[in-house]
Amino acid sequence: MPEIKMHLLVCCGTGCISSQSDRIVESLKTALKNRNLQDEVKVVLSGCFGFCEKGPIVKVAPDNTFYVQVRPEDAQEIVDEHVLKGRKVQRLLYVDPETEEHIADSKHMGFYKKQMRIALRNCGFIDPENINEYIAQGGYQALGKALSEMTPKDVVEEMKKSGLRGRGGGGFPTGLKWDFAAKQQAGTKYVICNADEGDPGAFMDRSILEGDPHSVVEAMAICGYAIGAQKGMVYIRAEYPLAVKRLRKAIDDARETGLLGEDILGTGFSFDIELRYGAGAFVCGEETALIRSLEGERGEPTSKPPFPAEKGFWDKPSNVNNVETFANVPVILTKGADWFASIGTEKSKGTKVFALAGKVNNVGLVEVPMGTTLREVIFDIGGGIRDGKKFKAVQTGGPSGGCLTSKHLDTPIDFDNLVAAGSMMGSGGMIVLDEDNCMVSVAKFYLEFTVDESCGKCAPCRVGNKRLHEILEKITQGHGTEEDLALLRSLAQTIKDTSLCGLGQTAPNPVLSTLDNFWDEYEAHVREKRCPSGKCKALLSFVIDPEKCKGCTLCTRVCPVGAITGKVREPHLIAQETCIKCGACASACKFDAIAKK
Incomplete structure (x- = not known):
């Protein structure tokens, strides 16, 4: 095989692909072929680098040059200047906003300086669709160590010693959860990976699956060995097509390589994984609702106990961890529980x-x-x-x-x-x-989400959160009363105390925290019928300052409902009963004569 002298790593996570990074890959390959360099320089499709704000990203190895906001048309210049002549393309380097200095190496960027990548260790460094690259980075060594040097109990004890807590939200000690499942006497047990990431603005698990799917495959096999399970399932939402594609390939490649399936590495241990697709229900992130969905039932939580470790999938002992939790497991076994426990705080390791x-x-x-x-x-x-x-x-x-x-x-x-x-x-x-965000509206936004995502099984969540949302809607419309403020807190606390599962128990948190920290904004909405941030349309008004208005009629022409009247070169007026608060007039005014109040 020809010797590869340079690698061009291109971020091909969902975010960068949406900005044409897949076209950048093809453009770089074409540019290399044009210069007859295709046998010496390799273009690597990689996972997320993390710096999404500056994507698409191209990283050059081994000199670690970090190019940001790259476009397909930049490919030829990167090849001609950097690859052929050894000169960095200055205009594509990151510019420090404080010093205005061009920074070539990501290690010197503020974004990366305080980071420590364990779960994300391979994202942006390897081709997630190539099992050999994962193995070259130490992949599957942890599985080999567990099967050849450790008993199942040893593995569980190492996980307990590490202090790893579940990264899915509850923070339950992972080793303890594995221990519960391992102690159950049953012929059939299951390892379940929760990849149903449904929080607004969250893309952690998706990025791990897109950038390093083998870390999850390996960890699930280790968990299977530790608790005595031979079957694994990944519950992943179908809205993650790229993660599904790469995870499916990782499972197939691991099986073909002998790292999944029957008699893994000749040790007599057998374990396999299958994918199950979720329809995007937020409540299915709760483990008992997830298990019901896996069984083909409506995704609703069940009362605990019994816990899934005792009676889970098809009433068999089942261990449920999320993607990020599993991604930490191989490193803990290869580097040791003491190493992992040395990172973090006393009660939250890693x-x-x-x-x-x-x-x-x-x-x-x-x-x-x-x-x-x-x-x-x-x-x-x-x-x-x-x-x-x-x-x-x-x-x-x-x-x-x-x-x-x-x-x-x-x-x-x-x-x-x-x-x-x-x-x-x-x-x-x-x-x-x-400062421009209205905290009452923020609380209402999150309540709207949880009301929509509630499974409806228990009344506190089904009815209570709906009533909470109605009160917030009333307040943002300018019809709130003092009694509403008192009812808001009382009802939120009741829902928190009486709901069946974590969704209902935590749904009032945005309301309670904004009541505690932004009480003045609630008071302004209720007592003064005013939104301090100017975001609640019903409490908003646009007013023309007669001293500043020149009578240019531009605002009259852009108003979509004809709410502005006035003669040329004379101050204009806005009819508040007609105004729809769109703000078109304020945006169009060239004399700063229209104020939002």
Whole structure:
């Protein structure tokens, strides 16, 4: 085989593919062929690099040059300048916003400096569709070690010693969960991977499956050995076509290589995996609802106990972990539980992957050690708030979490600290809000989501959350009363205390946390009939300043409902009863004469 002297790694996760990174791959291959370099330089389709804000990304190895916002038409220049002449393409390098310096190596970028990639270790470094590249990075060594050097009990004890907690939201100790399943006496047991990632703004599990599917396959086999299961299932939402495609290929390749199926590595242990597709129900992220869906039933949670470790899929002992949890397992076995436990905080070991989104400069996928503060994630890694706006809040844990404020920015991130602050870790969504966000509307948005996603099995969730949403709608429409504010808190707490599953129990969190941290905004909506952020249309009005208005009639011409009247060169008026608050007039005015109040 010809010697490969250089690799061009192209991010081909869903985000970058939506920005034509698949065309960049083809353009680079064509450009290399034009220069007869196709045998010396290899173009590698890789997973997510994490820096989604600057995608599509092309990384050159071995010199580690990091090109951002690459377009297909840039391919020839990369080949001619960098590959042939050894000169970096300056215009494609990342520019530090503070120093305005061009940075070629990602290690020196603020976005990556404080990150530590364990679950994401292979994303952006290997071709996820090539099992040999995973093996070359140490893949399946953990499975080999478990099968040849450890007893099932040894594996369970190593997981318990590591301190790994479930990354799906509840934070239950992984080793303890495996131990419960291992102790059950049954001829048939199941390993289930929860890949039903449904939080708004969350894309952690999807990115792992797209960028490193073999890490999950290997971990599930290890879990099967540890608990005595021979069958594994991945419950993945059908809305993740790329993740499905790459995971299916990983399973097929592992089976063909002898790493899945009968008598793995000649040890007598047999284990296989199949995919099951979900229809996108958020409640199926709850493990008992997920299991019912796997059985072909309506996805509704069941009362616990019994827990799935005792009676799960088809009433057989079943272990359920999510994608990120499994992605940590092979590393724990190869590097040791002590190494993993040395990272993080006393009660939350290792790292956590977050999908950082919203009003932040560096939107993307980040992985940081537990104990990193919210300030470090938002301002050091995330680059601060867009357009110089003021930070207002951060929503952690998706619809199940709460909104934290500037007083929480120095809170070390771990499971217990976030709960104590009125939010939760959840699966890892982190949405940043700025001064323009109305917190009452934010709470209403999340309630709208959970009302829509409730399975309807229990009345507190089915009826209570609907009533909560109606009260919030009433408040944002300007019809709220003092009694509504009192009822909002009382009802939210009742739903939290009486709902059957985690969806209902955590659905009121956005309401309770915004009531605690942004009470003044609720008061303004109810008492003053005013939205401080100017986002609630019913409480909004556009007013023309007669001193500034020149009578140019431009606002009259753009108003879609004819709400503005006035003569040429004379101040105009807006009929508030006709105005639909679209803001077209304010956008069109060249004299800053129209104010939003």
